[in-house]
Amino acid sequence: MTVRGRSAYPELAMIPPFPAASPLLEFCPPLFAEFSERPNRRALLNHFCNVMSHLIVFREESGNPFQQLVLPLTQKSGSVMNAIYALASAHMEHQGVDHPEKSLYFHNRAIQSLGKLIENNGKVNRNEILAAIMLLVYYEVLVQRGQSNIVAVHLKGALTVMCANPDPTDTTGAFLERAFRFYDVIAALSNGTAPLSAAPGPGCLLPFPPLGAPAASPLSNVDTLLGMATTLWPIIHRLSDLLPIKRDYDLAVRFNDAQPRIDALRAEFESAASSVETALSQWQPHLPPNFVPDGDDLTLGIPAGQNTSNSSNDTTAPGITGNTEPAHPPMSSSERARLHSILHNALAYRHSAFVYLYRTVYSYPRSHHAVQSNAHEALVHCVATVAYAGPMGALLWPLFAAACEAVATEDRSLAERAFSAIRKRQGMMNIERAWEIVQEVWRRADWADVVAGLPDEGRGRNSMYNGNFEQEEAETDLWRQVSKDMGVNIVFG
Incomplete structure (x- = not known):
């Protein structure tokens, strides 16, 4: 007897990071002249790359994933570009910095562009749609407009895209799915509703590193978003x-x-x-x-009752799972x-x-x-x-x-x-x-x-x-x- 309906959506693919080269095109991010001739928009890109992208990740010793994986999508996607503008502009507005073009303007343009992308789903890059949706989720979380349920709507849209194309074939797709999984659970806890996706099994989520991260990094067991x-x-x-x-x-x-x-x-x-x-x-x-x-x-x-003594010669902390790899150089x-x-x-x-x-x-x-x-x-x-x-x-x-x-x-x-x-x-x-x-x-x-x-x-x-x-x-x-x-x-x- 089935007593409670479960999600009709299949388990999302939880795959390890791809050993792919960076898709970052050859441009100079600090200048951003390749993106726009307007100084205020270049300032927004600068804020997204040099401020916001650092605030929403745990790990970036070899680069920031939002810069490495999401920013290059703007070269072909107006929806992703406008979503980045909206997010950066909203963050600056909250801090009292004014721009001639408001965040709501860019948000509306991103929504319009996204609608066109979805209409032509078979002809566009899956990652462009998913990136635009997830950036709009970040925007809605940031601005907190009243009792809107738009975050849930965006997450359902993202899941639809992922289920229509269930197997990401590159690092960008895997990263965006990780962002979705984070917000799927956070939104469920926030709203008191069930997550949209099925829970991953033990061991399915592997730490997602930035592109080019060394295997011997002190952050090797740290996930970019979790x-x-x-x-x-x-x-x-x-x-x-x-x-x-x-x-x-x-x-x-x-x-x-x-x-x-x-x-x-x-x-x-x-x-x-x-x-x-x-x-x-x-x-x-x-x-x-x-x-x-x-x-x-x-x-x-450490749970009560466990030994909490620590020795300078120990390689792991008592009660906390350690790593048995050979010793690495001292950390800064x-x-x-x-x-x-x-x-x-x-x-x-x-x-x-x-x-x-x-x-x-x-x-x-x-x-x-x-x-x-x-x-x-x-x-x-x-x-x-x-x-x-x-x-x-x-x-x-x-x-x-x-x-x-x-x-x-x-x-x-x-x-x-x-x-x-x-x-x-x-x-x-x-x-x-x-x-x-x-x-x-x-x-x-x-x-x-x-x-x-x-x-x-x-x-x-x-x-x-x-x-x-x-x-x-x-x-x-x-x-x-x-x-x-x-x-x-x-x-x-």
């Missing part, structure tokens, strides 16, 4: 699918469906949730060769700092995934130890990520998920510190909006505690079966109600 969370991402994908399963079960109970169906849905949910919880408990990041985290960092990512201080930042980012995802599981999926009260301890650990890792001043482009979801549940003054101070740092570094509207929502969540949660006298300690894992899902969801996902009241729909990319 950092050290490559092996964690299939678990996060399955996590994002739990809330829709929970809703299916609750609706079956509420409308008194046949008992066999209710029992089957309950078994499906319990099995899926338990599997995710076990996988999160067992997961540890796989560190690059010759990298041992600082002693104070080790205890932060900047390389070590970057790796520490990437490591803490991945660990923040792990602990915030627990917060989401216990709070949103299992409906534990905010005061529950499992919620508070993981929220604290996630916020500590978020602060460490920004303290090491490494990549911060993917930090918003774990920071937001943990910050919304912060109760202690210390934890709220950690959240404020991390938000301040990524707002300053990234300069994006969704970060500003997320911080506003967190503060309002704190205000309402504190007031509810005052009214109630004491936090509700009586709810736990079995509360999901009381048949009052709307009330539970309002309590456990207060931030969704706050977002609705503020008239915004944030995607935490």
Whole structure:
């Protein structure tokens, strides 16, 4: 008996990077005269290449993938070019920099060009369509226009393109599919909906490096878009699918469906949730060769009960999977700092995934130890990520998920510190909006505690079966109600 329809779309191809030469054409990126005669448009390209492209990747020791793989598509695609203009212009506008041509103008041109590309799908490069769509996803995430669901629409369009041409034959296609997979899961977590694609199996996602990256790079186990969370991402994908399963079960109970169906849905949910919880408990990041985290960092990512001692002669950190390759040359201080930042980012995802599981999926009260301890650990890792001043482009979801549940003054101070740092570094509207929502969540949660006298300690894992899902969801996902009241729909990319 099939109790819940699964995605009709086939598993996306998760293939290793191609050993292809760079498609970058022979032009001088800092000047950008080959792209446009207009100085303001050359300035936008400069901003995209020299500012924005660095804010949204973890790894670029041999070049930035957006410059190496996406920028060359603009030579033949007006849609990709206008999407880049729109993205760069929106980022500059948010920072108070004005241009004679507004981001909305370029956005509309990109949409029009994309429509023409799709009409001629059989005659154009698949990567041009996919690149334009994914750049428009980045744009929508950045500008955060009200309660628009356009990100979901774009992602469905991207999946349609990929399913029509399921096997990318080059590095650019594989990179764009990796970008899709990231936003597919982030949008699902943001909206409380199921991902569009099927979860990749363990070991299917290999770290995607920039073109020309050396095999012995200190970043060899770091993915361009997922950092050290490559092996964690299939678990996060399955996590994002739990809330829709929970809703299916609750609706079956509420409308008194046949008992066999209710029992089957309950078994499906319990099995899926338990599997995710076990996988999160067992997961540890796989560190690059010759990298041992600082002693104070080790205890932060190790499950309770494991040995946290560290020796200067160790080749791997206790409790964290290491690499048995021969020793590599010593890293520079900047390389070590970057790796520490990437490591803490991945660990923040792990602990915030627990917060989401216990709070949103299992409906534990905010005061529950499992919620508070993981929220604290996630916020500590978020602060460490920004303290090491490494990549911060993917930090918003774990920071937001943990910050919304912060109760202690210390934890709220950690959240404020991390938000301040990524707002300053990234300069994006969704970060500003997320911080506003967190503060309002704190205000309402504190007031509810005052009214109630004491936090509700009586709810736990079995509360999901009381048949009052709307009330539970309002309590456990207060931030969704706050977002609705503020008239915004944030995607935490």
